[in-house]
Amino acid sequence: MQLTLGPVQYYWSKARLDAFHEVLAAAPVDRVYLGEAVCSRRHGYRTADWLDAAARLADAGKEVVLSSQVLMESESDLKALRRFAADGRFLLEANDMGAVHRVAGRAPFVAGPHLNIYNAPTLAFFASLGANRWVPPFEMTRASLAAILAEKPGGVATEVFAYGRLPLAFSARCFTARHYDLPKDDCRFCCLDHPGGLELSTRDREPFLVPNGIQTQSYRALNLVDALPDMRSLGVDAVRLSPQPEQLGAAIGAFRAALDGAASAAVAAMLGPTLPAPPCNGYWHGRPGLDYVARGNAA
């Protein structure tokens, strides 16, 4: 099974992204996804910077994929998408049907987790358009994934989001700017001060969600490391980790060790301290996403 790193979800400065990519080049991941997937106002990297970083990481031996923005609103969003698609050196991860429209029939592509592929006929449709890999929706259960993989068309690899805060929702509204009482069009790039997002708690002080610009993430961090043997038996080809500001290298190391056959207790000891919050894995077990089913307690 491959180990992949999804696109950065937060607003990181150019210097931070540069340093991050330098670390990535030497990290034991097989594939990396690059690009601004959340907000078009984030300009740590411009399109040309993403393409440069992609080239450097490809030279370092990584498979490189460019991720398209999930919520597309304006003509300038479409222009950025066209530049990614037109470059031609890298695969595109389509996270919106407009992106699929750009690449379908022209080049192979990755059908991203936001395309809402919930069943085998829909997967077959995307495969017919040229998808050579798909990422199931975050809320997909193990049972649904098993049923789809049992009738999956050939030539499509399956990559499961397995670690990190879940990108649960996208909006036209910026919740970080709203917190600072700023209009979105003049947000003063306040997301830069929150490289791991904000923390939203209930009125009884239970942390619940992570506002991250126009995106809302789970507070709890998905951890499916215990499910890796099960995924392998189902025919999953790759697992994806989501970048986070701290402890990412250690998390990559733990997943690499798990994929290389390290004992689960050793992996758990390595992975535990890397989690930014208590773990969740409820979706996989057919439960609310925020639930956590401990190893050995799965129904």
Add this chain to the structure above:
Amino acid sequence: MPPAARVELVCPAGTLPALKAAVDHGADCVYFGFRNETNARNFGGLNFDAKAAAEGVGYAHARGRKVLLALNTYAQPGSFERWPGALDAAADLGVDAVILADPGLMRYAVERHPGLRLHLSVQGSATTYEAINFYVRHFGIRRAVLPRVLSLPQVEHVVGQARTEIEVFGFGSLCVMVEGRCALSSYTTGDGPNTVGVCSSAKAVRWQETGAGLEVRLNGVLLDRFTGGEMAGYPTLCKGRYQVRDDTYYAIEEPTSLNTLELLPELVRIGVAAVKIEGRQRSPAYVASVTRVWRAAIDACTAAPSRFAVRDAWMEELASLSEGRQTTLGAYHRPWR
């Protein structure tokens, strides 16, 4: 697309009495769903069995109105046959169009029911003309319903470039998140819009009087706490009060409803084909009131768009029906963002 001759008024029908109320008060189209998870208002006591659906279609067609079937959740492997089954049933009923979100289901519709008119649901999350034209090319959709996230100039741009009719939301509950891309409800309760057609499911809601006030929880998560004379509406989780860095406020959205009545001349000018009223979960009386106001407004605007003025009585009636009695222009109006 050239501007439509007349903006269609598309009204919600959660029950047969609501369908009749919409037709009787001037809806051009009514939309309904079957009584299961194949539609995005899969609530207890709502929706149509085969008998009610046949009667509803007959009632509307006898009065020259159209009927649309919402089949706008994503087909799930465990109960997959329900979705194509619902499509076959819709075709047999003779509905005027089906409102779909799942591309796999659209392909089935094109192959099995080539004459059936397809609308792209708001749950399809298509916010650009590129996305909409994708569905036109592959499935020949005849109309797309836009998510409630675009500004008015963005809507105009989409209408100008999309190769199909555009329908927008005019009134009702406001989704703050892009429809089809929100897993907040399934994260909290296990049940969400995409998979089973519910949001903040009533069966997960618990109200409790406590020393700190009236608390409402969704599967144990505290959504809000009310004290004094504060009004408590339906606890949708994006409309709760939360804490961010020591501020307690409506961190996502206030309990408010979308009302675009004052934008009607603009919507007509830019060539929107239809205006949708949200609210299949609402009563027949609600549907009657909202339909009557919007019928009057659309007729006034069609007769003399340059002289169109929103009447106070219309706004008062709509506000009285709105969540928290508040209304907003939502994303159509940039400052909302």
